[in-house]
Amino acid sequence: MSDRPSKKLKMDSEAELVAEAAEEHLRTHPHNSRPPTPFTAHDDGEFKGLTKHQTTAEQAEKLENGPKNPFTGGELSQQYFKILKGRRDLPVHSQRQEFLDIFHSTQIMVFVGETGSGKTTQIPQFVLYDEMPHLTGMQVACTQPRRVAAMSVAKRVADELDVELGEEVGYSIRFENCTTNKTILKYMTDGMLLREAMDDHNLAKYSCIILDEAHERTLATDILMGLLKQVSIRRPDLKIIIMSATLDAEKFQSYFNDAPLLAVPGRTHPVEIYYTPEFQRDYLDAAIRTVLQIHATEPEGDILLFLTGEEEIEDACRKISLEGDEMIREQGAGPIKVYPLYGSLPPNQQQKIFEPAPEPLKAGGKPGRKVIVSTNIAETSLTIDGIVYVVDPGFSKQKVYNPRIRVDSLLVSPISKASAQQRAGRAGRTRPGKCFRLYTEEAFQKELIQQSYPEILRSNLASTVLELKKLGIDDLVHFDFMDPPAPETMMRALEELNYLQCLSDEGDLTPLGRMSSQFPLDPMLAVMLIGSPAYHCSEEMLTIVALLSVPNVFVRPASARKRADEAKMAFAHEDGDHLTLLNVYDQFQGDEARVIGLHQWCRDNFLSYRSLTSAKSVRSQLTRIMERNDLQLIGGDYDNPSYYNNIRKALAGGFFMQVAKKKSGSKGYLTIKDNQEVLIHPSTVLSNTSEWVIYNEFVLTKSNYIRTVTNIKPEWLVEIAPKYYNLDHFAPGDVKLSLERVIETVETMKRVNGDKKVKKSSKSSKSKK
């Protein structure tokens, strides 16, 4: 790297230089890494006589019956036997032998079982009793798309096996690793397994990998499937199970070279489906009326209503409760309880949905009813018993990415037929149910697509491409994607990485790219962090990046919008929202907040305690990664007059591709290069006069908004990313003209200051190396 021509060196960004330096430093002064603690496992010969891949269900059940725990040697508790009895009643249990037969006969198998069949908890245990990974020092991994699921399932399985969570059974999620050297069964998010694969291309420590909830087709699961298909050839001893809850199992089968399939019927009751005779003019209104009508006329049973977003859900909850109360008063209807359910809801409120339906008002009176108004998380991931009626307007919010204008947006769009069936199935969990679809049967047939689009087709692939490169996959064109992404999306990702200098012009990973892939962040943010020591503000950047990767910290309840806005303005920094975030975090960590109490302080200031604490943990995780990579942690340089300028420059170092320029004579902005007309989101603290701004996100609603903006100087952009701001690639127009002017002034300034600078050049950051 050092023998590069100096002319090229000039093009390198600060981040690239920092990364190269850090990597060089790591090579010359490696961390004294502790040798990995050897794998320890209990073995008193419980499994003697059993041969791997030849066990039977009978043998395994005998071991399960105790009296000693075969994995720890300890006494089995009363609780264990109680759970065991329940486990034996699960649908999957009756097909244990069948499962083992197929498992033995093949390397890759597909397993289909509805939610509630017990597949997530039982199949990995079946595998444990067959693989006996502890005897060979291997592990079994089971991936989950969601962190919460990985944690809660691991807890459950630890109880079922009567072991401590984190010992024989553990979990590993993005900000938490709860495993020890004893762990033989590891629940993890699909993203975590992918990260492990980046360092260990063959996933050598696993003897069996189970991809659960494959039907959700998350980005990480899709990449893992492509990867495992390759690994399976290199490692014939690795067993792979693809678990899905829906009907598209054939697709998995054919993708994995006609892998055998085992389907376990779930315990579902028939669900009658009803359609409206005509389309609804207002589906929200129709949904509310349907819920009330069910409450008024249908027999006992809880209701699940699917809506699209937080705001809509809260609104519907309020209206249903209001009308419900009136029904109780005026019509003598049974009591009704309404619970919202969406991702950003605090966990304790999410738990409320499991409360039983309210009691009748008086003995023998009309039964009470529970209504859950949910986003599509209740579609597959959460199982709520007692639901008999499902109301389905046919919409959900979906993420879509447009590579041409580079917008990642959440849009309300029609669900797929598969989703609609899944939703309907929710009504038949406890007894025969009904599903009310607020659209016509014709609309179901004609307007809904067959399957939802997998995430890989709807996402920005910048970090995925970086991961793939790190996984050693160079030919991105011929990688065996189950559903290959659009070429333009791939191009955008490659270009972004190239401009960020994570990929060289030849398409190889640069030191900066290698380092960026270590961060569980968008490459843009990773590059920004890596470059920050050059601007003496890595501490500040850590904070900002952490806050950008958690849900919005500002709370704006509908009842107190004005006060919330005022509270926000108290933190405002004149140069923009990123710096405002920094202020918030500083005060959150400050003495005043501690004295008042963090919870109270957050409430007083209309901030989200949950977001801030998770930002704190993200920050500490990122700090560890910085340390591991020998990146300097500096900051707090308050006395420096250019303290804030340095932070803004560091921000520009990552966000130089997300810049908008004010249009002359209007309040609108124009994004650079992509030339999209945008407005600054009204939530900003920035006054509308800044000419050049960087933005964190571009959201598509009725009008296009850019959100979380900070004011910058165009000179920085030209300096930091000369390649991106190469005017040859700009369409003629206002932006190009002003950039030409900027470059001109920069050049003249350089010429004027040139002579002075030469003498002082030892001070400039570029010569530091």
Add this chain to the structure above:
Amino acid sequence: MGLAGTKVKQRFGLDPRNTNWSNDTSRFGHQYLEKMGWTQGKGLGLVDHATTTHVKVSIKDGNVGLGASLAKKQKQDEFDSGECAGLDVFQRILGRLNGKEDQINKELDRQKTEVWNGKWGMTFIKGEVLSSTWDAELAKKASKKRSRDNEKSTQGSDMDVKEPKRKKSKSNKEDDKKAKKDKKEKNESKEKREGKGRKEKKERKEKKEKKESKVRKEKKESKDKKEKKEKKEKKESKNTKKSKNEKKIEKVTRESMLKPKESDAPQISTRLSVRSRWIKQKRASVMDAKALNEIFMITN
């Protein structure tokens, strides 16, 4: 939205799809993919179903339910507004004229007393029964087996008992519309419609209307009123088989509303041709939702 609707202005930038970017083949991404063996217009990967464009989702503005675009396509004529509250009252009158006064009044009163349903006014048609979420095969077969008649028999059976509708409700009118549509299909245009593409439809519609009126005139002369009535009653009895009482009444009333159009007109036209035109105009206004609402001074 008509003229009264709020005007929504939408502005587009110079290049909202950024073709400037996508047409530039000298970009790094483009070059790199081509280097790796990709050709423009093809998808990535090893499968043959690879997509070549990104997923496009149109922005949904407002709360219109699924299938609104389908409904627009099906709109058959200017009378088919689907939002006519005045029809209730009109149905009562027609019912009286047709000697069905008791039946209709009973039904309307019954619905009035059941405030529940009137207030919430949602109507549903029973579709398939889902036995398990994954046995698609079974579901498919079931839905295929289910013939149209079958569907009709289930339609309105338990759902309508549990969730009867009130005439004023929107959904009900939509139901009316459907009934009307069904009838039309049966009467004349079924075969024609099936054979035609969508584009033709519009042109055909106009023609059809003309034809209809011609046919009507011919009919007028050949058939007398009594015959018509008999025919109508036959149809009613068919309907009774197919759907439950309430539904039937609706259909009857709807038909009866349309019927006079065919049966009364001939006599008048032969006797008083000037007057007939005037009556036609009146009838048109009566069939128009808004006009009807105005006549009966109903505000929604």
